[in-house]
Amino acid sequence: MPPRKTALQSAPPADSHDLIRVVGARVNNLKDVSVELPKRRLTVFTGVSGSGKSSLVFDTIAAESQRLINETYSTFVQGFMPSLARPDVDVLEGLTTAISVDQQRMGGDPRSTVGTATDANAMLRILFSRLGKPHIGSAQAFSFNVASISGAGAVTVEKGGKQVKERREFSITGGMCPRCEGRGAVNDIDLTQLYDDSKSLREGPFTIPGYSMDGWYGRIFIGSGFFDPDKPIAKYNKREIADLLYKEPTKIKVEGINLTYEGLIPKIRKSFLSKDVDSLQPHVRAFVERAVTFQVCPECHGTRLSELARSSKIKKISIADACAMQISDLAEWVRGLREPSVAPLLESLRGVLDSFVEIGLGYLSLDRASSTLSGGEAQRVKMIRHLGSALTDVTYVFDEPTVGLHPHDIQRMNDLLLRLRDKGNTVLVVEHKPETIAIADHVVDIGPGAGSGGGTVCFEGTVEGLRGSGTITGRHFDDRAALKEPVRESKGALKIRGADANNLQKVDVDIPLGVLVVITGVAGSGKSSLVHGSIPAGEGVISVDQGAIRGSRRSNPATYTGLLEPVRKAFAKANGVKPALFSANSEGACPTCNGAGVIYSDLAIMAGVATVCEVCEGKRFQAAVLEYKLGGRDISEVLAMPVSEALAYFETGESAIPAAHKIVRHLSEVGLGYLALGQPLTTLSGGERQRLKLATHMGEKGGVYVLDEPTTGLHLADVENLLGLLDRLVDSGKSVIVIEHHQAVMAHADWIVDLGPGAGHDGGRIVFEGTPAELVAARSTLTGEHLASYVGR
Numbered sequence: 134m135p136p137r138k139t140a141l142q143s144a145p146p147a148d149s150h151d152l153i154r155v156v157g158a159r160v161n162n163l164k165d166v167s168v169e170l171p172k173r174r175l176t177v178f179t180g181v182s183g184s185g186k187s188s189l190v191f192d193t194i195a196a197e198s199q200r201l202i203n204e205t206y207s208t209f210v211q212g213f214m215p216s217l218a219r220p221d222v223d224v225l226e227g228l229t230t231a232i233s234v235d236q237q238r239m240g241g242d243p244r245s246t247v248g249t250a251t252d253a254n255a256m257l258r259i260l261f262s263r264l265g266k267p268h269i270g271s272a273q274a275f276s277f278n279v280a281s282i283s284g285a286g287a288v289t290v291e292k293g294g295k296q297v298k299e300r301r302e303f304s305i306t307g308g309m310c311p312r313c314e315g316r317g318a319v320n321d322i323d324l325t326q327l328y329d330d331s332k333s334l335r336e337g338p339f340t341i342p343g344y345s346m347d348g349w350y351g352r353i354f355i356g357s358g359f360f361d362p363d364k365p366i367a368k369y370n371k372r373e374i375a376d377l378l379y380k381e382p383t384k385i386k387v388e389g390i391n392l393t394y395e396g397l398i399p400k401i402r403k404s405f406l407s408k409d410v411d412s413l414q415p416h417v418r419a420f421v422e423r424a425v426t427f428q429v430c431p432e433c434h435g436t437r438l439s440e441l442a443r444s445s446k447i448k449k450i451s452i453a454d455a456c457a458m459q460i461s462d463l464a465e466w467v468r469g470l471r472e473p474s475v476a477p478l479l480e481s482l483r484g485v486l487d488s489f490v491e492i493g494l495g496y497l498s499l500d501r502a503s504s505t506l507s508g509g510e511a512q513r514v515k516m517i518r519h520l521g522s523a524l525t526d527v528t529y530v531f532d533e534p535t536v537g538l539h540p541h542d543i544q545r546m547n548d549l550l551l552r553l554r555d556k557g558n559t560v561l562v563v564e565h566k567p568e569t570i571a572i573a574d575h576v577v578d579i580g581p582g583a584g585s586g587g588g589t590v591c592f593e594g595t596v597e598g599l600r601g602s603g604t605i606t607g608r609h610f611d612d613r614a615a616l617k618e619p620v621r622e623s624k625g626a627l628k629i630r631g632a633d634a635n636n637l638q639k640v641d642v643d644i645p646l647g648v649l650v651v652i653t654g655v656a657g658s659g660k661s662s663l664v665h666g667s668i669p670a671g672e673g674v675i676s677v678d679q680g681a682i683r684g685s686r687r688s689n690p691a692t693y694t695g696l697l698e699p700v701r702k703a704f705a706k707a708n709g710v711k712p713a714l715f716s717a718n719s720e721g722a723c724p725t726c727n728g729a730g731v732i733y734s735d736l737a738i739m740a741g742v743a744t745v746c747e748v749c750e751g752k753r754f755q756a757a758v759l760e761y762k763l764g765g766r767d768i769s770e771v772l773a774m775p776v777s778e779a780l781a782y783f784e785t786g787e788s789a790i791p792a793a794h795k796i797v798r799h800l801s802e803v804g805l806g807y808l809a810l811g812q813p814l815t816t817l818s819g820g821e822r823q824r825l826k827l828a829t830h831m832g833e834k835g836g837v838y839v840l841d842e843p844t845t846g847l848h849l850a851d852v853e854n855l856l857g858l859l860d861r862l863v864d865s866g867k868s869v870i871v872i873e874h875h876q877a878v879m880a881h882a883d884w885i886v887d888l889g890p891g892a893g894h895d896g897g898r899i900v901f902e903g904t905p906a907e908l909v910a911a912r913s914t915l916t917g918e919h920l921a922s923y924v925g926r
Contacts, residue, residue, distance in 0.1 A: 150227050153194065153528070153559065157223030161188040161816065162588040168577055169593075172227065173526075175550060175560045177573035179599075179606045180591070181848040183583030183807065183821055186563045187532065191233060193220045194561065195530045198231035229559060231528040232519060236512050236536060243316045243408075244278055244437075247506070248456055248499030251489075251517055256482040257499070258308075261452045263475050265445030270306040275445075275452050277315035277437035279307030308442035308452075313430035317437040317500075320406060324378070326424035327397055330367040338366055341401065341424075342417050349392075356387035357394045436500070453500075459893045460486055461495035488517045492549065493542045496636070496657035496893025507841075509537025509656070520549065525557035535566045536845050539655040539874050540919035543568050565848050567610055571596055578606045584775070584807035609849035614856070614877035616905050616924050621648045621863065621883045627668065627837070634666030635659065636897040644668075646837070646868040648883035649859055653873060653916050654900075657892030660872045664839055668870070675835040677843070682814055682822045687718060687729065690800065691772060691810040694829050699792040704768055707787070708761040715768045721758040723749035764788025772811030776800045779810055799828040802861070804854050821846070837868045844875040856881050876923035879916070880905050887916045 151172050158166040163185050170176050178186040200217040248254030258272040265275075273279040283304035289296050309315040332338035334355050337346040344350045355362045359376045360369070369377065380396040405413065405421055413421060429435040436443065436453035443451045447470070455463055464486035470479055489495055492513045497506075506514065512534060519529065534550065535543050547569055554560045554574075564570060576599045578592040591604040599607050623645030632640040637659045644650055652660045668674055682693065691697040697716070705712040714721040722728030726746035730753040733743050745751040752759065752769035759767040764787045766774075774782060776797050783794040800808065803824040808817075817825065823845055830838075843859075844852055852875065859881075862869050871878060879885060885908050887901035900914045908914070909921045 152227050153229075154224060154226040155189070155193065155222060156225075158189060158193045159221040160192045161185060162584060163188050163193070164588040166579075166588065166590055168590060170559070170561070170577070171575055172229070172559045173554065173557055174574035175554045175562065175572065176575040176577060177570050178561065178563045178577045178579060179565065179570055179848075180579035180587065181581075181583050181605060182804075182846050182851060183817075184579045184581075184587035184848075186579050188588075189577075189579065190530055190561050190563055191235070191532065193222055194225070194228070194528070195231040195233045196220050197222070197225050198228045198528065199233075201228065202230060229526055229528045230524075231530055233530045233532075234512055234515050234519070234534070235530075235532045236509070243502070243504075245503040246456075246499060247497050247501045247503055247514060249278075250503045251485060251514060253482065253485050253499055254456070256478060256485065257452055257455060260475060260478060260482065261445055261447065263478075264447045264470075264472060265452075266447070267445055269441055269445045273308070274306045275308045275438070275442050277309050277442075279305070280309045280311070280314070281305060281307045281439065281441075306441070308438050310430060310433035310437055310439050312432040313437065315437045317430055317433065317435045318427050319430050320425045320427050322398060322401065323424050323426070326420075327401075328366055331365055333365050334360060334362040340420075341397070342420050352387050353385070353392055353394055357385050359394070456500040457498055459495065460489045460497055460499065461893065463499070464490055464495070484521050485517065488520045491545075492516060492520070493538070493545055493656055493892070496891075496896070507537045507661070509535075512536065516549070519553070526559075528559040528561060529553055531560070531562045531564075533564055533846065534562065535564065535569055537656055537842060537874070539653070539915070540568070540876065540923075541915045542656055547572050565846070567849065570599070570606075570610070578602070578604050580605055582807065584809075586807055605850050606848070609853075612849055612853075612877075613924060614880040616880050616909060617883065618906065620904050623648050623884070627868075629663070629667045632663055632667045635662040636893055637662050637666070638897040640897070640899055642886060642899055642902065644870060644886065645884050647863070647866070648868065649863050649881065650868075650870045650884045650886065651873050651879050651882035652870065652886050652888070653879060654888030654896065655892055655915060658888040658890075658896035660888055661841065662897075663886075663888065664841075664870060664872055668837070668839055673836045674839060675830045675833050675837070676839040676841075677823070677827050677830050678841045682817075682826065686813045686815045688814040689772070689811045690776075690805075690808055690814070690825060693814060693825065694796050694800070696793050696796045696810065699790050700768075700771060703788070703790050703793075704761060704763050707763050710761065714758050714761070715754075717753035721754050721768070723753055723755055725749065726753070728753045769811075772809070774810055775806065776808050776810065777806040780806075795832060796828075799831040800825070802831070802858055803828045804851055804858075831862075836866075837870065838862060840869065840871045840873075842873055843871065844873060844878060852877050876920050879908075879920050880924055885916075887914050889914060889916075 153170040153172060156167045166189060178190055180186050196217060197220050200219060203211060203214050203217065246254070248257070258275040261275050262270065262272045285300065285302040287298045288301050289298055313319050327341055328338040329340065330338070334346065354360070360373055366377070376396065378396050378398050380394065382393050382395045385392055385394045405417060406425065410418060410421055433439070436457070438453050443453050445451065450466065455466070458466065464483065467479060467483055467486060472479065489497065494510065494513055512532070531550070534546050538546060543566060550560055550562065551572060562569065570576065573596055576592065576594060576596055577590060578599060580587050580589065580591045581604065592599055592602040592607065600610055601607065624647030626643040626645050629640065629642050629644065640663060652664055654660050665676070701712040701715040704715045711720065713719040717728035723746060725748040726732050730746055730749065730751040731743040732746055754769055759769060761767065764782060766782070766788070779797045780794070780801055782788050783790050783797060805821065805824055805828065808821065823843065827840070827843065843855055847855060856878065859869055859871070873879065882905055885901065885903065885905055886899060887908065888898065889896050889900040901908055901911065901917065905920065908917045909924060912918050912921055
């Protein structure tokens with residue numbers, strides 16, 4: 134009788150690949166990081182903001198998985214895909230297909246809605262094209278992205294070996310509202326904001342960003358021959374005004390070059406108004422807000438759909454009504470439809486709508502513009518595709534999935550992450566919230582510091598092991614802020630009366646001034662609607678939201694905060710030369726790399742290669758510029774300094790620049806002391822970008838600060854620093870209003886306004902106003918219960 138095999142001997146070789154092995158990862162600030170991650174488990178990556186978590190998870194593991202999958206397609210298909218470089222890592226083994234669910238805001242296209250982003254609209258359109266009465270056409274007759282067009286003409290067809298001309302007609306029935314072109318809003322342009330009519334073209338009359346008479350616009354307008362360049366616009370006749378404002382694109386020749394002339398109004402509509410206003414650069418956005426008035430389209434009443442599309446109904450509900458419903462109500466309506474001919478479609482649509490409710494987004498409506506979603510909401514909308522997926526053995530990568538979630542909702546998110554894991558998937562989560570770290574099977578703590586002070590693995594193991602590990606995360610894991618007993622007295626109040634934006638139900642509230650006020654409530658209860666809708670950013674109000682920072686790889690903290698301006702002037706004054714020499718985007722730029730520091734080689738379907746410029750060695754400036762010094766440093770050395778070093782540099786001696794010192798002090802106060810002044814903005818994490826915004830606004834003159842979830846992307850240890858910063862702002866005489874879910878910030882508040890009790894139309898009311906201690910004592914709301922258990926009462 135042969136000897137029995139042990140379990141170990143009989144295991145097939147395929148079962149030995151149960152780990153994702155990373156050896157020697159050096160992406161961004163990672164310092165030869167090596168980790169082994171168990172597959173089909175939930176692994177949470179922790180560490181201070183900027184320590185290298187995203188570099189390891191997104192830029193190394195997920196990026197390489199995506200690159201390998203892209204390589205399986207034909208070169209023709211790869212030509213249409215983003216080309217990805219292989220991450221700087223020695224070994225990556227055991228990878229599976231990675232699906233990244235990040236916090237990037239969803240499309241800035243004005244026509245992008247929650248419905249179009251999740252395919253729910255596509256299913257609704259098919260449903261109405263099959264069941265709607267009267268029947269008006271195919272699914273595209275219900276799409277606000279398809280215009281109705283018709284035409285006729287002669288076509289040449291070949292019949293019996295001869296070419297015959299035939300007359301053909303065609304028509305497409307689309308659902309787009311012809312007035313607003315599917316945007317739901319129309320705009321009027323104030324002509325007085327476009328130009329100064331007392332000036333002639335030669336005198337530069339335009340007040341539109343970028344329309345200077347020195348560049349191409351000046352050449353086109355002056356060389357077009359349509360106007361007398363020395364005649365003031367006020368004296369133009371009707372035809373000249375019409376040509377200036379409305380002329381259709383017309384080919385012209387200027388100085389022997391073929392160019393296109395187009396009137397101001399169509400040009401502004403194409404260049405500025407075809408984009409989402411929030412995605413524009415600040416100076417362009419200021420112009421649009423000054424010159425353009427937006428109002429709901431009077432023809433479609435904001436539904437974006439034509440009258441024909443709105444006329445077809447199912448059970449007295451049109452597709453516009455369905456998209457305007459709260460998704461939880463729409464799910465109930467769809468559940469009530471019984472029609473065997475479209476049974477598979479109804480089942481699929483029910484699944485998508487139920488996923489919205491399950492993930493805590495049942496309060497949204499399908500016609501909500503996707504650009505208005507918060508980072509957390511956008512991430513959860515992206516999750517919907519994957520919840521019902523039959524795929525297993527996939528690696529799901531999440532970036533702080535609890536952002537924007539009330540403690541009550543975090544439990545539901547945890548259940549979803551565990552469900553994805555239990556289906557046989559590997560789940561990798563970058564997270565700071567202890568409630569989510571606690572459910573991990575495996576924890577990787579990266580640090581110990583941020584930026585160049587991070588990039589190493591401080592701990593790898595279980596949650597219990599992390600608690601006793603002595604790392605920053607381990608030490609702060611069980612931190613609980615105590616309730617603030619003596620609270621500050623208010624100095625007046627900001628009175629809000631009858632607030633009814635979005636789901637608010639005529640809310641009256643007095644927000645105390647001169648203290649730290651926290652506005653809280655479950656996701657979708659109306660916090661942002663109350664604060665941003667009733668406290669407009671403007672005179673005396675400084676609003677710091679979670680909107681992404683717009684900036685190219687040429688932008689850095691020095692340019693974004695305005696720090697570079699006084700520094701350039703100081704260099705110029707000290708050396709007796711022009712300030713433009715000290716800008717890598719202007720005269721001082723290295724001519725070989727045009728001030729980028731690197732030279733990009735586009736290799737079509739292969740990943741583009743960025744090589745450090747050999748002439749300037751990545752310093753971005755001409756060699757002659759680097760000979761000019763200030764306080765013993767050249768401009769490239771100043772930009773390479775971390776904020777903490779720049780504090781001392783700008784404070785005393787020859788390099789003392791009070792304006793620059795003030796800006797770096799603000800950067801240091803918000804916890805960005807490790808950041809290099811010239812680090813590209815594109816390399817900053819989400820938490821770092823928001824704190825950079827906060828630092829920029831701290832220098833402004835304003836009495837009321839409105840902050841939207843400032844703890845986003847902050848490590849447990851950094852929350853303590855943030856509370857200190859908020860206290861300093863209040864103690865300096867400012868009023869601070871914070872929209873926040875973090876219990877440490879609630880416990881630290883002087884006054885809490887709790888909205889609820891639920892989300893969507895179940896919210897929009899004030900359910901509590903008072904001090905944190907009163908909220909805990911009453912335990913009358915969900916927030917009160919979670920705060921009480923947090924502080925151990």
